[in-house]
Amino acid sequence: MAQRSHSDRRELIREHAFSAAGLTAAIALVATIVLFFVQLFVTSRASRTAFGLSFLWRSEWNPVTEQFAALPMVVGTLATGFGALLISTPFALGIAIFLADYAGKKVAEPIKYLIGLLGGLPSVIFGLWGLFVLVPLVSKFEVWFGNLVGSEALVASGTTGVGLLAAILLLAIMILPFSSSLILESLLVVPAELKEGALALGATKWDTIQSIELPYVRKSTVGALVLSLGRALGETMAVTMVIGNGMKMPRTLFDPGNTLASAIANQFLEATSPLYVASLIELALILFVIAIIINIAARVILRRGVQQ
Amino acid sequence: MKNHGRLPLIAATLLMIGLALSGCSSSSQAPAVTNLSGAGATFPYPLYSKMFDTYNGVTGVRVNYNSIGSGGGIKALTDKTVDFGASDAFLTDEEEAAMGAPVLHIPTCVGSVVLSYNLDGNPALKLDGTVVANIFLGKITRWNDASITALNPGLSLPNLAITVVHRSDGSGTTSIFTSYLSAVSAEWKSSVGAGKSVSWPAGVGGKGNDGVAGMISQAKGSIGYIELVYAVQSNMPFASLMNASGKFVVPSLSSSGAAAAVASDLPDDLRVNIVNSPGADAYPISSFTWILVYKEQDYAGRTLGQAQALKNLLTWVLTDGQAINAGLSYARLPEPAVTKALALVGSMTYDGTAIP
Numbered sequence: 001m002a003q004r005s006h007s008d009r010r011e012l013i014r015e016h017a018f019s020a021a022g023l024t025a026a027i028a029l030v031a032t033i034v035l036f037f038v039q040l041f042v043t044s045r046a047s048r049t050a051f052g053l054s055f056l057w058r059s060e061w062n063p064v065t066e067q068f069a070a071l072p073m074v075v076g077t078l079a080t081g082f083g084a085l086l087i088s089t090p091f092a093l094g095i096a097i098f099l100a101d102y103a104g105k106k107v108a109e110p111i112k113y114l115i116g117l118l119g120g121l122p123s124v125i126f127g128l129w130g131l132f133v134l135v136p137l138v139s140k141f142e143v144w145f146g147n148l149v150g151s152e153a154l155v156a157s158g159t160t161g162v163g164l165l166a167a168i169l170l171l172a173i174m175i176l177p178f179s180s181s182l183i184l185e186s187l188l189v190v191p192a193e194l195k196e197g198a199l200a201l202g203a204t205k206w207d208t209i210q211s212i213e214l215p216y217v218r219k220s221t222v223g224a225l226v227l228s229l230g231r232a233l234g235e236t237m238a239v240t241m242v243i244g245n246g247m248k249m250p251r252t253l254f255d256p257g258n259t260l261a262s263a264i265a266n267q268f269l270e271a272t273s274p275l276y277v278a279s280l281i282e283l284a285l286i287l288f289v290i291a292i293i294i295n296i297a298a299r300v301i302l303r304r305g306v307q308q
Numbered sequence: 309m310k311n312h313g314r315l316p317l318i319a320a321t322l323l324m325i326g327l328a329l330s331g332c333s334s335s336s337q338a339p340a341v342t343n344l345s346g347a348g349a350t351f352p353y354p355l356y357s358k359m360f361d362t363y364n365g366v367t368g369v370r371v372n373y374n375s376i377g378s379g380g381g382i383k384a385l386t387d388k389t390v391d392f393g394a395s396d397a398f399l400t401d402e403e404e405a406a407m408g409a410p411v412l413h414i415p416t417c418v419g420s421v422v423l424s425y426n427l428d429g430n431p432a433l434k435l436d437g438t439v440v441a442n443i444f445l446g447k448i449t450r451w452n453d454a455s456i457t458a459l460n461p462g463l464s465l466p467n468l469a470i471t472v473v474h475r476s477d478g479s480g481t482t483s484i485f486t487s488y489l490s491a492v493s494a495e496w497k498s499s500v501g502a503g504k505s506v507s508w509p510a511g512v513g514g515k516g517n518d519g520v521a522g523m524i525s526q527a528k529g530s531i532g533y534i535e536l537v538y539a540v541q542s543n544m545p546f547a548s549l550m551n552a553s554g555k556f557v558v559p560s561l562s563s564s565g566a567a568a569a570v571a572s573d574l575p576d577d578l579r580v581n582i583v584n585s586p587g588a589d590a591y592p593i594s595s596f597t598w599i600l601v602y603k604e605q606d607y608a609g610r611t612l613g614q615a616q617a618l619k620n621l622l623t624w625v626l627t628d629g630q631a632i633n634a635g636l637s638y639a640r641l642p643e644p645a646v647t648k649a650l651a652l653v654g655s656m657t658y659d660g661t662a663i664p
Contacts, residue, residue, distance in 0.1 A: 062507035063478070064500065131522055139527070160471050160527040162512050241522075245476030245513030256512040258476075266515055269377035270478025270504045272403055 040285040046278035055282060061247040061263075063271070068279035070286055072249045076257035077290065079164055079250075080243070081233040084171030085225060091172075092179035092228075093221075097209060099180075100187035112181070119177030127241035130170040135161035135242055138169065142254050162244040165253040170242055171235060175228040182224035186217040219302050226298040230291060236261040260287040341617040347374040348381020348394030351419060351480050351535060352597045355638045356394070359629045366624075369617055378480055378504070385411070385600055388608040391618050393600040396480020397504060398579040410603040412652050413579045414622055415596035416629075418639040420536040420564040421485045422546035422593070426524050427451065431463045436550035437492025437584070437592070443531060444472055444489060445496060446510030451529060459550075466529075472511025473523045473532030478504040481517070484595040485533045488583040492592075533593075536564065537637040551592045552584050559591045561639040567594035569642035578648055596645070599625070606659040615658045622653045 047055065047068060058069035095115070099108045139161030146159065190213050198208045214221075236259075244256020245266060258266075260283045271277045346356075353375035360371035376384075378395040385393035386407055398413050423440065425433060439455050442448045448455060451465040475482045486502040500506050514520040517538040524530045524544070536559050539546050548556040557563045567582045567590035574580060584592045599622065605615035626641070626649050633640040641649065656663050 060507070063505045064503045064507065131526065135526060159469070160512055160523065160530065162523065240476065240515050241519065245515070246511075247507060266477040266513075267505055270379040270480075272379045272382055272400075272504075 037285075037288060040281055040288060044278050044282035044285050046275050047282040048278075050275060051279075055279075056286070059249045063267075063273075063276055066273065066275050068276070068282075070260070070283055072247060073258050073260045073263050073283060074286060074290075076164065076167075076243070076250065077233055077259040077261070077287065079253075079257070080167045080171055080239065080259055081229055083164075083168035084175055084232045085229050087168065087172040088176045088179060088228070089225060092176055092183055092224075095176070095180040096183035096187055097213075099184050101205065101209060101213075112184070115177045115181050119181065123174065123235060123238040124241075126170060126174050127238035130166060130238060130242040131162075134170055135166050137161070138163075138166045141165075145254075159254075160244070162242055162256060163254050164243065164250055164257045167239050167243040167257070167259075168253070170238055171232045174235065174238060175232050178231060179224050179228040182227065183217065183221050186220035186224070187213060190216045222298055222302055226294060229294060233259075233287070233290065233294075234261050235259075236265045240265060260284070260290075341611070341613040342368060343370050343372070344391045344614075344617055344621060345372045345374075346381070346392040346394060346599070347376050347384040347390045348600070349378045349396045349480055349597055350375040351396050352394065352416060352638065354537075355417060355633065355636050358636060359625060359632050362632060363621065363624055363629070366628075367620070369621065371621060377478075379478065382600070385602075391601070391614065392622075394598065395600055396595070396597045397483040398581075398596075398598060399600070407602075409607065412601050412603050412656065413577060413596075413598045414601065414626070414649050414652055415568075415578055415598050415641055415645055416625055417597060417633050417641060418564045418568045418582075418594055419480075419484070419597055420559050420567075420591055420594045420639070421481055421488075421533050422536050422539050422559045423531060423549070424521070424524055424534050424539050424544040424546045425531040426526075426528055427468075427545075428466070428528070430545040431460070431465070433463070433545075433547040434459045434550070434556050435547045437488070440549070441489045441493030441496045443470055444474070444508075444510065445493075445499070446472070468529040471527050471530040472508075473520050473527075473530050474508050474511050474513050475505075475516070475520055475533075476513030477515050477519075479516075480504065480595075480597065481533065481535055482506065484583065485593060487581050487595075488593045491581075491584040536560075540637050549592050551588075551590055552586045553588050553590075555588060557589060557591045559593075561634055561637065563589055563591035564594045564639035565642050566590040567592070568596065568639075568645050574644055574648055576648055576651070578645065578652065594639075596641075601656065603655065604657050604660070605663065606657075612658050612663070615656065615663050619653060619656055619663050623650065626650055626653065 051058070051068065055069050056074070057071050059071040060067045060069050061072065062068075099111060103111065139159050142159040142161060194212050194216065195208055198212045203211070239259055240262040243258060243262060245258050245262065246256030247258055247263070250257040264280050264283050268277075268280050271280055353373070356373045360373055364370050373394075378397060381390075381393035381395055382399065382403060384390045396419070399407070399411060404411060423435060427433070435456070436459060439448065439459065442455065449470055451468045451470055457465055483502065483504045486500065486506050489500070490497040490502045500509060512523060514523040514532070517534045520532045520534050521538065521542055521544060524532045534544070546559060548558045551557050566587045567585040568574075570585055570587045570590070573586070578596065580596070582594055582596065585594065601618060601622070605618065626646050630640045630646070654662070
């Protein structure tokens with residue numbers, strides 16, 4: 001009896017200790033995020049006092065005259081992120097549905113393995129591939145498109161191939177493994193009874209996918225897409241190598257542009273004046289806020305989806 | 309009397325270094341300084357790592373150099389976390405004020421920036437300052453522009469769009485190049501200016517020398533600026549430039565060195581821009597790269613031993629160490645610059661008195 005109560009007590013202590021450790025870890029996570037924000041907010045003070053909110057909508061970035069503003073990079077970040085998402089989503093859905101419902105195991109397994117491999121490649125490799133393979137293709141397209149519309153102005157920045165379009169295409173490829181494998185995972189857990197029930201009622205395979213599987217995974221699909229968008233918005237190395245790193249407002253998809261992450265990575269190392277450094281940190285703050293807004297928006301969309 | 313006091317000290321230091329080398333330094337003695345640390349510019353990194361490796365072999369003093377960028381090096385020296393900083397551009401007055409104490413600029417080599425291009429057949433291109441400025445201003449947009457063909461009578465240049473490639477990251481290379489453009493073009497000076505990163509009127513940006521070189525090799529009709537060392541190592545074509553005395557000069561180690569050899573133009577503090585140098589054989593886009601140290605070495609609890617070790621290192625870099633430069637494609641310092649730099653090293657103090 002005494003033996004038993006002793007082991008009970010040990011069990012209890014263990015449980016408390018585990019719960020305390022878990023709580024500490026959870027608090028640490030929240031604290032880290034809050035500290036990130038506070039740190040970025042405090043260290044960007046010089047820039048916030050100098051430029052105020054106009055930092056968000058002006059577009060001059062000139063380290064020589066110490067005039068800084070974020071709009072071109074915000075536009076570049078959102079354009080490349082959403083552009084990549086727009087292009088890659090149909091492919092991601094197609095791949096996931098094919099692997100879940102059409103491909104046999106012998107076909108699906110190697111493809112899944114390759115997708116995993118693609119997702120694990122360091123981004124600098126994507127960047128190199130982008131610069132040496134994708135960019136020349138985009139360049140050819142620019143020449144063709146320039147001749148087609150007969151407008152020099154559209155491709156006035158030259159036909160090097162680097163620019164927003166190259167970055168969008170590269171990011172679309174980079175986020176594809178993420179979104180497709182996440183969507184696939186959720187398709188695989190659609191209860192077999194539901195699918196079999198639909199088929200028993202005389203639904204075709206396509207009907208089942210359309211009216212049973214896709215609605216069932218809508219929530220996790222949005223989640224997968226938001227995760228992928230997050231990766232696209234924060235991607236730095238690969239984007240830097242193909243986007244052209246122009247600090248001016250891009251006018252067309254062929255223009256060189258820049259993203260918040262890429263601008264920070266490019267310039268932080270050699271930025272010496274306090275205002276310059278603070279402005280770069282404010283770019284990081286904006287990227288942080290964009291990430292938060294997108295996550296909140298995703299939650300709102302999800303909740304609405306559930307209510308309907 | 310003072311000199312008498314110093315001699316045993318040097319002897320003791322040497323003895324301690326010797327003991328440390330032979331691995332039997334006794335713990336009761338004050339430790340000899342066998343470690344120095346520096347941080348800064350990436351441009352001279354290959355040179356510094358070779359120099360410091362050799363120095364370690366000669367003296368046993370280990371020098372850790374982190375190539376974190378000039379900005380980082382200046383910050384590390386300001387924060388007093390390193391013995392020396394390294395920068396491709398001399399400190400602005402604002403940066404020097406932030407240091408809180410006088411800083412010495414010790415040049416270590418002369419670096420040059422070349423204009424590299426991608427044209428069929430790699431023609432030997434000749435350019436002058438005005439043309440280069442107008443290309444980078446976006447005013448000359450085609451290779452067969454009259455102002456380019458006028459400088460290259462023997463060549464038939466194509467009717468091809470010029471793509472300007474510049475650095476996207478802040479860099480000493482950009483600082484040197486834009487200083488040159490500001491020196492030769494009033495319009496560049498007023499509308500763009502000089503700095504480690506500027507607001508480029510035209511073109512696309514690549515990260516690092518390799519980024520720019522990669523972009524140039526990708527795009528027909530492109531032109532960009534890279535370090536001479538990098539262009540030589542990667543076999544890229546580069547243009548001859550007309551210098552201030554009206555002569556076309558091919559960038560090379562000797563023409564880079566010539567830019568720094570105009571003794572009368574070197575100020576004693578060597579905080580000087582040598583772009584567009586008046587020397588007859590000088591390549592116009594050249595610059596020193598500097599090691600930065602505090603003039604007064606008694607700060608943040610530093611010992612006299614540390615100050616001596618640093619002084620010895622700098623003296624060696626300016627004398628024996630210079631032999632290493634050419635092998636790694638860095639131009640060695642011309643004699644007048646070495647003399648003035650040694651005088652600067654000699655002016656270092658510890659607690660107000662010269663370091664023995």
